[in-house]
Amino acid sequence: MVADRIGWLKAEPRGIYLPGADAWVDPSQPVARAIVTHGHSDHARGGHGMVWATAETLAITAARYGPQPGGMRLAYGEKVEIEGVGVSLHPAGHVLGSAQVRLERDGAVVVVSGDYKRAHDPTCAPFEVVPCDVFITEATFGLPVFVHPPAGAEIARALARLRASEGRCLLIGAYALGKAQRVIALLREGGWERPIYLHGAVEKLCALYQAHGVELGELRPVAGVKADALVGEVVIAPPSALQDRWSRRLPDPITAMASGWMMVRARARQRGVELPLVISDHAGWDELTRTLLEVRPREVWVTHGRDDALVHWCGLHQMKARALHLVGREDEDE
């Protein structure tokens, strides 16, 4: 049994815990020592004593919660030892600075993937396969219906709709951290060279990405721009703004939403958008299963999401697997 050899790590409802070091991975409440995979609010919270994370994640946390003392910057691949446990961070391909946590002690290796994806993303380092004994994965999209199409094709579809619609603008709802910047970068790759207009709630994080060297092209705040001047343009806003009074200032917007959930019609309809765009920052079913086959751990632990299907799949492929049912990890606003 692998689990017998890793008594130094515990899967608690509140998160992954290292008792010897008294450290938590992505804890849901303030703790003395935290290792944080990435800047999304269900993983990174303010108020910890010491925080090991990438420089980008620390910067994002500071931008969201104000300056946090106790930040311990770790570069990808750099190793530290916390009370006998070897800790290093490796790219997860989820958002800027996102990392998998590799933990090693007594010859056993555990990798906590955090959120990750394998699909193309020009705004962050690509996922790295890290061999391990136990792979702790998420399963947000852990159902075989979630095989997300190439994001570039979705962007092309949106631009085609904009070009075919006279007198309208394209309003894309995208989560402010990660999705908004990825959508902008994909628009640039798709040949969209015009300035892109931003809702106030996504400005700060776009600037942060740019400060970290991510090319996003010319961005302008939408505030203060006359409706006429926005005809034929692309506007990026957080999902909550799509049905908000705020959107009334735009010229007959084609409301689009960029999310992995847009795959399923009922979910897309719930959002009330005209143009669902299937663009996910979480691994789809094909990415999850491919990753498990490449990592080939001895055991798979599933933190949250549609864990029953993924655990069942592991059984079909002779992998030992169990669901951890971590609390506080609802479906990320994708």
Place this chain on the structure above:
Amino acid sequence: MKGFAELLDALGFASGRNAKLALMAHWLGETADPDRGWGLAALTGELDLPAVKPALVRALIEAEVDPVLFRLSYDYVGDLAETVALLWPHREEGEVPSLGETVEVLQALTRSSAPAVLRSMLSRMDSSQRYALIKLATGALRVGAGARLARQAFANRFGVDVEVVEELWHGVAAPYAELFAWGAGKGPRPDLEAKPLFRPFMLAHPLEAPESLDLAAFSAEWKWDGIRAMAVCRSGEKRLYSRDGNDISGSFPEIVAALDQDLVLDGELLVRGVDGTVGSFNALQQRLGRKSVGAALMRDYPVFLRAYDLLFDGSEDVRGLPLEVRRERLQAIVAGLDAERFDFSHGLQAETLEALAELRGSPPDPAIEGLMLKRRTSAYVAGRKAGLWYKWKRDARVADCVLMYAQRGHGKRSSFYSDFTFGAWQGETLLPVGKAYFGFTDAELKWLDAWVRAHTTARFGPVREVEKALVLEVAFDSIATSKRHKSGLAMRFPRISRIRQDKPAAEADTVDMLRGMVI
């Protein structure tokens, strides 16, 4: 098939009537024959492809995908066609057939050939095309756009009168090559003279200000509480049509059989009660939708048509004549018909508004729901034209509303969708005006539950959103303004008094009409 699948997707996410109209009109303009004709047939529900049952689709996917993974996926997605479209594991190179070719293949399917043919087609398509194919093949195409809206889109695209399209509709068959040729100005108007066509009904406005009516210009009749119907006989071919133009001949064969001369009559289907009164509406309602009815039902609930207008006398179109002239001719014609199946809706004598109001307040038969007031000089014109016909309902505290959401009940009813949220129109959107969970019989509840399941467009936990297609007559004690609801109205003690399968959703009541009932 590619374009049609895209249209279905876009319709599924479009909100509002105008957006849907624009999408359909654009597609009809972009697409060539016969594909656009088959598409129009699919959107109007005229495509009948019997060979593919949902069970077959299910068997196909279960042979491909692990059963547990299938079940979990289906539970999550909630729609079989969509689950299969997303899960289908094969991808083969090959042409995706056009919509016309697809329909041709589906029409030729037999039970034994269907699995292999469908499997191969699914493998050549992307997921949105697979979804469209399965919906098409199982006859479950629901885009929340009724048949009338699709015909309106045709009219908009080609700049023709929708009432003319409605009239031609029952004389042409998919893929409607001659209809499109006519629309595009490349062919004559289809000649349907010798066919037993549906003619669009003339409709009435609710009477809002009786005191402003010039009474002398109007004639009055009872408004009977039955099913509006049109009896048509042309060159010996006979039909009975409902309000929305559905052929209901099979549900009321005794009426059709009694037609023995060429004519088109407008009237109310009623059940003959004892002592010359009118019988139960329920018995009528039970017959609607049946392809055939048994002898017992016909004997126990004898049906007749109370005629109130004449559209064609022999082959002569009399719709342009004044009402009074039409009614004179009608009375003479009805006198020559089988008296067991047809009678004449007599006019009422009332010189003053007071006398009229008295009649309305104490009608001689419980099956009377009010008065009809018709301008004596009016021609018979399709639709609801201002100033010509009015209905003055006796009990103003009923409204025809459209079912919007259904929720599972509690206790004994927990397996039924039994809590119904209904709405009234404001412009082209429906606003919820109330919620009712009683008033219907057990049989009606069963029927409603099945209808909800078959017409679901979205699910939110225990609540289903349904296609906006079913009219419910809602009775209530009173109505008041309320800040709690978006419509600004709240009903007191609402109950479902009747299911109106015969009434198109577009003709349900408006929020304005309900606001007029606030005391």
